[in-house]
Amino acid sequence: xxxxxxxxxxxxxxxxxxxxxxxxxxxxxxxxxxxxxxxxxxxxxxxxxxxxxxxxxxxxxxxxxxxxxxxxxxxxxxxxxxxxxxxxxxxxxxxxxxxxxxxxxxxxxxxxxxxxxxxxxxxxxxxxxxxxxxxxxxxxxxxxxxxxxxxxxxxxxxxxxxxxxxxxxxxxxxxxxxxxxxxxxxxxxxxxxxxxxxxxxxxxxxxxxxxxxxxxxxxxxxxxxx
Amino acid sequence: xxxxxxxxxxxxxxxxxxxxxxxxxxxxxxxxxxxxxxxxxxxxxxxxxxxxxxxxxxxxxxxxxxxxxxxxxxxxxxxxxxxxxxxx
Numbered sequence: 248x249x250x251x252x253x254x255x256x257x258x259x260x261x262x263x264x265x266x267x268x269x270x271x272x273x274x275x276x277x278x279x280x281x282x283x284x285x286x287x288x289x290x291x292x293x294x295x296x297x298x299x300x301x302x303x304x305x306x307x308x309x310x311x312x313x314x315x316x317x318x319x320x321x322x323x324x325x326x327x328x329x330x331x332x333x334x335x336x337x338x339x340x341x342x343x344x345x346x347x348x349x350x351x352x353x354x355x356x357x358x359x360x361x362x363x364x365x366x367x368x369x370x371x372x373x374x375x376x377x378x379x380x381x382x383x384x385x386x387x388x389x390x391x392x393x394x395x396x397x398x399x400x401x402x403x404x405x406x407x408x409x410x411x412x413x414x415x416x417x418x419x420x421x422x423x424x425x426x427x428x429x430x431x432x433x434x435x436x437x438x439x440x441x442x443x444x445x446x447x448x449x450x451x452x453x454x455x456x457x458x459x460x461x462x463x464x465x466x467x468x469x470x471x472x473x
Numbered sequence: 474x475x476x477x478x479x480x481x482x483x484x485x486x487x488x489x490x491x492x493x494x495x496x497x498x499x500x501x502x503x504x505x506x507x508x509x510x511x512x513x514x515x516x517x518x519x520x521x522x523x524x525x526x527x528x529x530x531x532x533x534x535x536x537x538x539x540x541x542x543x544x545x546x547x548x549x550x551x552x553x554x555x556x557x558x559x560x561x
Binding site: 335 | 551
């Protein structure tokens with residue numbers, strides 16, 4: 248039972264060739280940019296979604312922060328597509344691997360911090376001290392704010408990993424339960440199946456929301472520092 | 474082997490069975506040749522099924538079905554133990 252649960256999170260390798268590269272690149276084939284004014288249905292749908300998310304996300308930023316729009320848009324579509332594709336049966340979700348999420352979170356967070364420190368040193372250092380704190384508390388508060396700053400990339404990566412992994416694991420467990428219960432008590436099996444259906448709708452939501460949250464937080468750090 | 478048309482231009486259904494190995498060996502196995510083949514295949518699928526004005530959802534579900542089959546083949550080794558057998 249122990250081995251069966253976690254084998255779906257194994258990185259797929261055939262004869263030593265990491266096929267995980269192919270799986271990470273697969274969502275690219277689903278996005279088809281075209282050079283016509285009026286496209287086919289799929290491209291028009293994608294274009295409309297892209298415009299919607301871009302407007303929502305980049306409204307709060309200054310002109311300097313808006314140079315990041317391509318990066319943030321690519322981020323949100325990458326995470327959302329990978330999470331959604333991972334919901335197909337037997338698929339491998341690359342966002343369950345902490346290595347990949349750390350690789351996404353740390354450079355982006357570091358970029359926002361360094362950008363803030365380079366262009367607006369005083370303002371970004373001033374973020375360490377909230378307004379109106381009583382004077383004796385200042386040293387402790389600065390230590391706390393520094394720790395919270397350094398925890399940001401870890402929190403970003405671990406949040407995404409944990410959410411997606413937990414959802415997948417729960418679905419595996421409930422599926423196993425429903426299957427074994429079917430031969431014993433039919434009624435509890437139907438209840439479990441209904442729970443699984445609800446969970447799948449939740450997973451669809453979580454897949455999209457996690458992408459959104461990740462990107463939103465990165466854009467928040469950007470806003471603070473630009 | 475008597476062929477009037479040069480063999481490289483023939484499609485699969487026109488090649489005779491005896492000529493099959495030499496037809497396969499005539500493919501371009503260099504990296505740029507392989508990338509060109511994949512690009513051609515991708516655009517052929519796109520143009521046939523997706524670049525219609527009223528494409529339907531079955532065009533995408535075909536792709537997802539193939540992806541599911543591919544992942545099943547990848548994880549076959551672990552799935553072997555999960556079949557409902559009396560004795561494993």
